[in-house]
Amino acid sequence: MTAPLAGRRVLVTRAAHQAGKLSEGLRAAGIEPVEVPVLEILPPASYEPLNHALQHLYSYDWLILTSANTVRAVTERAAALGLSLRDPGPHIGAIGQATAEAARQAGLHVTLTPESYVAESLVTALATRIRGKHVLLARATIARDVIPDALRKIGATVNVVDAYQNATPADSPGRLRAAIATRIDACTFTSSSSVIHLADVARNAGIAFPFPGVKAISIGPITSATLRERGWEPFAEATPHDIPALLAAVLRALA
Structure with missing residues (x-):
């Protein structure tokens, strides 16, 4: 049986060592997580x-x-x-x-x-x-x-x-170009830093930010405020402000 959200693709911007939990949850729902880490510690x-x-x-x-x-x-x-x-x-x-x-x-x-x-x-x-x-x-x-x-x-x-x-990983612009070349349905943001760094990566990659037609899913009000400052109105905001709620917000947004 095909999962209802099969074929959907969601950009995961967390640092590589932290992306696993969100990506696993997306995968379990039939969504393809597209990991483009825009932060490294x-x-x-x-x-x-x-x-x-x-x-x-x-x-x-x-x-x-x-x-x-x-x-x-x-x-x-x-x-x-x-x-x-x-x-x-x-x-x-x-x-x-x-x-x-x-x-x-x-x-x-x-x-x-x-x-x-x-x-x-x-x-x-x-x-x-x-x-x-x-x-x-x-x-x-x-x-x-x-x-x-x-x-x-x-x-x-x-x-x-x-x-x-x-810091921003050196390969982030190339990974973002590859990700955007195929349809992206939503993009997750787990901090203000992830917004700022993704905007910088997009600029360096020659990609318009915000991404047209892509739903921004925010982990909380501070992250949402940073998105708005960058011209991207969040489609949904997680409550409570944690990864399980962020995953739930993505699933609702794509349902």
Whole structure:
């Protein structure tokens, strides 16, 4: 029996090491996932700030982890320094269930995970607990300043360190040209960075962005806002803001 969505093709823009779960879900529904990673995770320009922060982790009241990539970068760096993040230390706040799960798998005790995936929800959840506290915020090199700015307004002392940086894989333009040469029905976006990087890849490949006739499926409101800034109105937005809900949004959009 042919799956109802057989023959549909969906662009998956996640980093190669993170695309599996979404691609597998699409495949199970009869959809062909077309993986064009527009992000790859690289070390920060300098490890010195992160090293210093991890070596003085005892001086912080809270460690805020902003993504699963942040968890991976921080725990790998701590291991390289011979440090254990499992010892009693600061409270740990994680943005989103995927981040919290990555932290738990790394053996970390997560104190707080906001109900919503977006960064602003963490600020709201911390509002009554953070005044006068010292906070270490680990994140990508280029990231919004919503969290540190808001925490400082509440009265926290915040140290922001780069745990990793996003880059564009060298083969992305060629892979995108090949993907667009055959019909694409929808394109998934899991972060603002994925929008920005795909737009850059399209420009470098000589491809118009947004892609005409392609449905943009967004993981959440911040990603949707970035899509609109780039002239692409999201066809659907995942709720809650995670990969299973994103997959469900794709299936509904293509039904």
